[in-house]
Amino acid sequence: MGVGKGSVAREVVKHSDYIAIDTDDLIESMENRKIKAIFEQEGEKYFRKLEKHIAKWLEKSVRNTLISTGGGFYKQENLKNIGTIVLLDSGFDAIIKRIKEHPNATKKLKKRPLLSDLKAARKLYEERRPEYLKLADVVIDVTNKSAKECAKELLKKVKKHV
Template sequence: MKNIVLIGFMGVGKGSIAREALKYSSYMTIDTDDIIESMENRKIKKIFEENGEEYFRKLEKRVAKWLETSVHDTLISTGGGFYKQTNLQKIGTIVLLDSPFDAIIKRLKEHPNAKRKLKKRPLLADLKKAKKLYDERRPQYLKLADIIIDVTEKSAQECAKELLKKVKKHG
């Protein structure tokens, strides 16, 4: 088994789907944002506020190098901008969790912890800017993906099962 790297826009459900997939596989799971928060001993939002996005991207680069050399048989959920790491293909099979922007925002707003979900994503503070970012990133996500899963209107369980089935087929 090699790693599975989940990419996609922030809020699309990478973490939820990864946790759900654990129930149906022998993969371990890790989240790049959680690793960065542990490294820095502070939340992503604080890192952005205190050091800016460029600093955060350097932290992602460190994590990407570590993933490539030290992590195996793991389902890796990534932050929305992690796809820019140049060694992504070396880390594992890249799976895009895809959904229209409006469906992502709707999903986040309808979540029981909606306020917290939105608050922890500093780049979603301005929805107009976030939509522009989505429009810039989506073609890049599509280009990188080995596998694409449309998560719109599907439960985390449905997505996790589809993910594992497609990864198995992909080899």
């Protein structure tokens, strides 16, 4: 969260033949409601079922596509079957700084209720980061880099990996 997945994805699309999709966007379209509402109305367990459905569809149906995922998507059993896993990596403090310095900071913070409690957000980051690093085929350190720089590095590293 807050590492610039969307910005980097848009840059990758500009400089490659990839298209980009976001699993949270797919879920919101499928459910015709926002992720926040799904969590509030149905709970996390229901949301994770939706992610599992999306993961199965991605594995069967999607090729040559950059897929941005939500923070808990890494737990999907078929993740490695979907494609090359790229981690956009950054320290927690750098992520918070990046979000707060964004022109739409208020909107971005509102969209991320987990960040209303920075202590809990840091704990979640510290729990998940080792798992992300273990799963990643390619790691891009995004700290103090523009989306364009990250996209160029991503494309270079993915070509070497495939």
